[in-house]
Amino acid sequence: MPPSAAYRNPVLKALSSLWLTLVCMSLLMVLVVACTLLQVPLGTHEAVVRTIHSFIVWWRPEGASFKVPVFPGGALVGLVLLLNLIFAQFLRLELSRRKAGLWIAHLGLALLFVGEFTTGMFQVESQMPIKVGQTSDYSEDYRLMELAVMDRTDPKTDTVTAIPESILRKGGEIKTPSLPFTLRVLHYYPNSVLGMRGAGDPPAEATAGIGPNLSVRPAPRVTQDDEADSAAALVEVDDGGKDLGRYWLSNALGAPQGFTLEGRTWRLALRPRRYYLPYTLTLEQFHHDVYPGTDIPKNFSSLVRLKDPARGEDRDVLIHMNAPLRYAGKTFYQASFGQGDTLSVFQVVQNPGWTIPYISCVLVALGLLLHFWLKLSASFGRSP
Amino acid sequence: MKKKTARKNPRVLFWGIFAAAVLAAAAPLLIPAPKEAFPVAAFGRLPVLEGGRVKPLDTFARNSLLIIRGTQTLPLKGRTVPAVKWLMDAMWRPEAADTQPVFLIDDPDVRGLLGLTDKARRFAYWQIEPKRDEIHTQAQHAAMVKSAERSRFQSAVITLDSRLNLYEQIKNTLMISGDGDPAADMAVFAQVVPAALRVVHGGKATAKDRQAVKVLSQLLERYRFLAQAAAFRPLPPPADRPADAWTSIGEAMLKPSAKDGPHPGLADYALMGRAYRGSDPAAFTEALTRFSQWAEQERPGMMSHARAEVLFNSAQPFVSGMALYVAALLAVFAWWGTRRPEAEAAAKALFGAAVLVHTVGLAARIALQGRPPVTNLYSSAVFVGWVSAALGLVAERAHRKGFAIAGGALLGFCTLVIAQHLSASGDTMEMMRAVLDSNFWLATHVVTVTIGYGSTFLGAALGVAWVGRKHLVKDPDPEMTKALVSLTYGVICFSLLFSFVGTTLGGIWADQSWGRFWGWDPKENGALLIVLWNASILHARWAGYIRERGLMVMAVGGGIVTSLSWFGVNMLGIGLHSYGFMAQAFYWLAAFIFSQLLLIWLGLLPARFWEIEDEEEEA
Incomplete structure (x- = not known):
């Protein structure tokens, strides 16, 4: 489309305007x-x-149940800016050597937006703590919980059914073919205060495990980056009408709790969401x-020590x-340590678009450089 | 003929003033130090290990006095006592040092706690000593409170406690707080060890041997205390040991090397102590010379590094730089006021000398530290100023109207003043914490983003010059205005390039070390704001929404944005990049921003308020 045609269409004109860029x-x-x-x-x-x-920034007045939109969110502004960049580029900016620098810089900028979008959509971050001498094949996301139902009958391997936090939050009944019983989530608190039950506390809701001795109260979620939530769930287990107990589960509690049913040993735990890897790392x-x-x-x-039998990898790596x-689409960073320097914590990041910013930075x-150099040489060329 | 001399004169004048200015800056190195009975300067050149790096005692003394007293020298009875002399007193004659008023106490509540009613700001250790335990208890209580939530008293009492701790450590580094004679102790130690060993190994022990065990256990107790209390490690490792195996007096006494026996420095430091306490300069010099010769033979590199650092300490290039920037600024004003070529020559010469001194200082720091120029907030201030000034020098060559000199000199001066204040927290060449320990990223990301700060500030200074001219100059030369505007435009383009590249390089570093390119951390957001602001100025100019006035006023705004991202985010006290809460700096920052907003408002006043008709409005 020639530039003149674009100016006749008011929508295109607005979308490609520098005014929109500035706004x-x-x-x-x-x-x-x-x-x-x-x-x-x-x-x-x-x-x-x-x-x-977010697309819209919301504001909830103190104590109100409704919220009002107060400002366009970063996602919306970024998207409009990207559209504006593309339209302005193709409708307004002439394709000439004089403007070559701007073309390259704007292409790089558009890539940066794409990269940030990819990161927002596809990046998965988790952590992997390993003690010296131990081996691990999973990483954990401490921001999300999961309800792990483990069949521990076979002492060599556990069979785990993990129920994600989003389902726990909805509450109600959970039935799945891999479990011979029904789970019912009665309460789910993203953060809670756990304590021993005192004399003045209301009657215990839990009937099994250590729950009857606990008092569990909901709490606001933590805001500081160095604090962690203690999520809690009250889960009722029943086997076709037969009550197998109500359990208070929390990531703040140590050992999993459970019961035996038809000769099989079942354990329940609320734990940070796990991502299993098809290879193992041993901290040497x-x-x-x-x-x-x-x-x-x-x-x-x-x-x-990285061991991946499927790919024939067995080697030492210094992180x-x-x-x-x-390795294999994931990146392991030295993030933290603990327990008297016997525990190392890795940040595990999976981001398919991690190279985009590198390219974009170079392009911009x-x-x-090209643009300013062309302009400078032009201005010096004119004045003696 | 006459014309020729007129043209020639300023040139001679320029070089004359330039040479005089450089010479004046070098004066601290050329003027001999006042005579002292003891070889104080030579003692200050001895290297020690403290804060993770090898530094001369001169540096340790200056930094300690700076932390405790807020100055690098101690004025006492009309004399200026060098920091090293104060350190020697504290280590060997604490009974004298305890009476010197060195502890800076400004907080009225802390003074009240101590029962101090004098008008003085600084107090001697003996005045505080009776309440020493109380200070420590209060500081422990205050330390339980999160640093951002501490009251003024709590912060002040923690500060005083840490100053007292430092002083007490110094007193217990070479000997236990001036108690006894370290050389005699060492002799006794050497004597009792064989006797005590006889007892331990179950040989035939006499009553004298049992007495020796008692003496030895007392001495061991003392050396254990010295090993744990020492403020620094004075004994360098011999050439055949690892370079970082420095030891303190106590450690060296407790663990003599099996092969070579006791560390040779032990005896010399003990003899220096005895000579200093006994006012025997000749014996002191003898021990010092012997130890220096030994160290020179074993560790020549460390010795020459320490000497170079002492030279840098006494040259104080950033202090002379500050003075030269002020002189250059005054000369520019004189040039604009009088339009005389002499004033022009003076302005250029003084500014050139200032940039030269600043550059030499910066280069010396880089060489001494073995690091790129920016490693902490202090060095970022030094570097921002240098970038502004050096850019000013380059820009002045393009448009010879004095604006770039004025802007560069103003920024050079201000940033060096800021740096001076930031240096009060201790060693400015501190070691880099794990993730920052990467010369590659310090040289690329940190340097580029700091160049972006410096040039955005220069743009702001040019904007201020424009606003000032509009209001103050009766008959502005349109050509000069044009030069100023096109200069500012160029500087903003430069700023955008460097702030963008610096910011994205920071993202790439973050991706390398934490696995996220962008985390919306406050410091990252600050850098992004500078990029967005500079990009907005250029886009608004290209679209024609702003012209001369808009460009210049927005350039002034760039200074606000940069100051917020440079210092403002550190005041939030959160995020991966925060260096600690700087309550005092907050008010200065607020004052700066207010002044800039005022200038923007002045710049935006409608045309009829201008003394001179605005060309833009006419157009």
Whole structure:
């Protein structure tokens, strides 16, 4: 379409206008400032979800049950800005050598949006704690819970049925072909305060496990990034009318609880959501180096053994600061440590679009350099 | 003929002023230090291990005094006592050091707690000592409160407690708080060990031997205390040991090397202590020389590094740089006021000298630390100023009107003042914590993003110059205005390039170390704001929504955005990048932002408020 035709269509004209660009950039600046300030009371994750990773920013008045839209969210502004960029590029910007820099820079910018979108949609983050000498084949997401129902009859292998948090939140009856009984979620608290039951507490709702001795009260979710929720669920198990007990389950409780049914041993646990890997990592050594005479950390490093029979991999890998292990679409970073330097925690990230920002950064930098260089040389060329 | 000299004169003048300015900056190195009875300067060049790195005692003394007193020297009875001299007193003659007013106490509640009623701001250790335990208890209580929620008293009492701890550690580094004679202790130690060993190994023990065991256990107790209390490790490892195997006096006494016997530095430090306490400069010099020669032979690299750092400490290039920037700024004003070529030459010469001194200081830091220029908030201030000033120097060559000098000099001065204040928290060449320990990323991401800060600030300074000119200059030269505007435009383009590349490189570093390119962390958001702001200015200009005035006023706004992202986010006290809460800096930041908003408002006043008709409105 020649540029003149585009100007006749008011929608296209608006979509490709620099005015829209400026409006979006201003909105984005407001959102970024809001997101930064909200991190103090809400914590990073919640602030980002409310302002940036949403189409509309909602505001709920104190104590009200309704919420009002107050501002366009980051996702909406970003999407409009991307459309605006594409339309402006093709309808307004001439395809010439003079503008080559801008073309490259804007292409890089569009890629950056695509990369951020891909990350938002497909990135899965979890953590993998391993003790020195131990082997693990799964990582955990501490933000999401799951109800694990384990058949422990065979001492060698557990058969696990995991029920995701989204189903627990809905409550009600859970039936699945892999379980010979029915589960009923009576309460689900994303965060709770667990304590021993005192004399003044209301009668216990749980009937089995350690539940009868517990008092469980719902609590607001934690906001600080270094705190963790203690989720709790009251689950009733019944086998076609026969009551097998009501259990209080929580990730804050230690050992799984359970019962025996028709010769099989069943265990129930509420635990962080697990992602199983088709290979294993064994932590051979963990080092926490400090500068001499101080406790300023200099480096954290983990020597792990990667074993993947399917691919014929069996080798040592050193994971340390700024040097992650990238393997089979996942990246393992040295994230944390504990238990007197015998436990190493890896951040496990799966992001199919992780290379996009690298390309985009190079494109924008080259594009801007080219553009400013062309402009500068033109202006110096004109004036003697 | 006359014309020729007029043209030639400023040139001679330029080089004359330039040379004089550089010479003035080098003065601290050229003027000999005042005579002292003891070789204080030579003692200050001895290397020690503290805070994870090898540094000369001079640096440790300056930083300690800076933490405790807020200054690098100690004015006492009309004399200026160098920090090393104060350190020597604290280590060997604490009875004298305890009477020197070094503890800075500003908080009225803490003064009340101590029962101090004098008007002075600084107090001696003996004035605090009676309430020492109380201070410690209060500080422990206050430490339970999260740092952002502490009251002013709680923060102040924690600060005082840590200053007292540092001082007490210093007193117990080379000997136990001036108690006894370390050289005599060592002799006794050497004497009793064989006798005590006889008892331990079940040989025939006499009553004298049993007495020796008693003496030995007392001495061991003392050395154990010294090993644990020491503020630094003074004994370098011999050439055949690992380079970081430094030891303290106590550690070296407790674990003598099986092969070589006691560390040779032990005897020399003990003799230095005895000589200092006994006012015997000759004996002190002898022990110091012997130890220096030994260290020079075993660790020549560490010795020359320590000497270089002492040279840097005494040169104080950033202090002279500050003075030169002010001089350059005044000269620019004189040039604009008088339009005389002499003033122009002076402005250019002074600014050139200031940038040169600033560059030398920066290069010296890079060489001493073996790191890229920006490693912490302090060095970011030094570097932001250098970028602004160096860019100003380049820009001045393109448009020779003095604006770039004025902007660069103003920013160079302000950032060096900020750096001076930030240095009060201790060693400015501190070690890099694990994730930051990467010269590659410090050199790429941190340097580019800081260049972005510096150039955005320069754009803001040019905007301020534009607003000032509009209001103050009666008959502005349109060519000069045009030069100023096109200069600002160029600087904003430069800022966008560097802030964008710096920000995305930061994302890539984050992807390398934490697995996320972008986490909406406050510092990342701050950097993004600078990019968005600069991009908005350029897009608005290209679309024609803003012209000269809009461009210049928005450039002033760039200064606000940058200051918020540089310092404001640290005040949130959250996020991966936060360096700690800076309550005092908060008010300065607020004042800066208010002043810039005022300037923006002045710049936006309608045309009839201008003394001169606005060309833009006429057009």
